[in-house]
Amino acid sequence: xKLLYQTHSPYARKALVFAYEVGIAEQIExxxxxTSPTQRNKQVFAENPLGKVPVLVRPGLSSIFxxxxxxxxxxxxxxxxxxxxxxxxxxxxxxxxxxxxxxxxDAGINVRWETIRRPEALRYAPLRDGYIEKLIASYDWLxxxxxxxxxxxxxxxxxxxxLGWLEFRELPSFRAKRPxxxxxxxxxxxxPSMRATPLSGETVD
Numbered sequence: 793x794k795l796l797y798q799t800h801s802p803y804a805r806k807a808l809v810f811a812y813e814v815g816i817a818e819q820i821e822x823x824x825x826x827t828s829p830t831q832r833n834k835q836v837f838a839e840n841p842l843g844k845v846p847v848l849v850r851p852g853l854s855s856i857f858x859x860x861x862x863x864x865x866x867x868x869x870x871x872x873x874x875x876x877x878x879x880x881x882x883x884x885x886x887x888x889x890x891x892x893x894x895x896x897x898d899a900g901i902n903v904r905w906e907t908i909r910r911p912e913a914l915r916y917a918p919l920r921d922g923y924i925e926k927l928i929a930s931y932d933w934l935x936x937x938x939x940x941x942x943x944x945x946x947x948x949x950x951x952x953x954x955l956g957w958l959e960f961r962e963l964p965s966f967r968a969k970r971p972x973x974x975x976x977x978x979x980x981x982x983x984p985s986m987r988a989t990p991l992s993g994e995t996v997d
Contacts, residue, residue, distance in 0.1 A: 796847040800993040802957035803859040804846040810863045812985035814870040889947025899926040931966040952980040960991045
């Protein structure tokens, strides 16, 4: 399998960290691709009509995207404990933490559009502030609601990779007045799967 990847994408890193956590990373060839809404990558578009990474290219089968679907597929390829719970409240907790994490990534990307990526004359400060508010509200929710003592699940992986990206991009921090969340993240960041997938590079628009 080939994973079309980007070394500074929280979504792509989520998929690769998941692969490490379930023990199948050695089955995957990671191929870096730069993508942006303003820069068409023909190879990525050939596999994903949205033109985004991550994309999992499977020999003899159709390609799979996005990170949620790729992780769900990876969870079928190993014989260990499933990281996407199949039933009960454990499933809904894992999926809602994943949803918050995905929303953090989306909001953070939009903050970057309104601060450094869009030409200065086209930036809209009220929109930037609205997305920052989503970041702060999500941090506060996670401080209260994150199931730090539960066995690791898809939500934890999504959250750990996005918090790492938010710090990598120097976006509004989750650490101030949120010791529970910060402690959890520092422990998660030390996992071998995270050390094997460091973030690097700059977005090219």
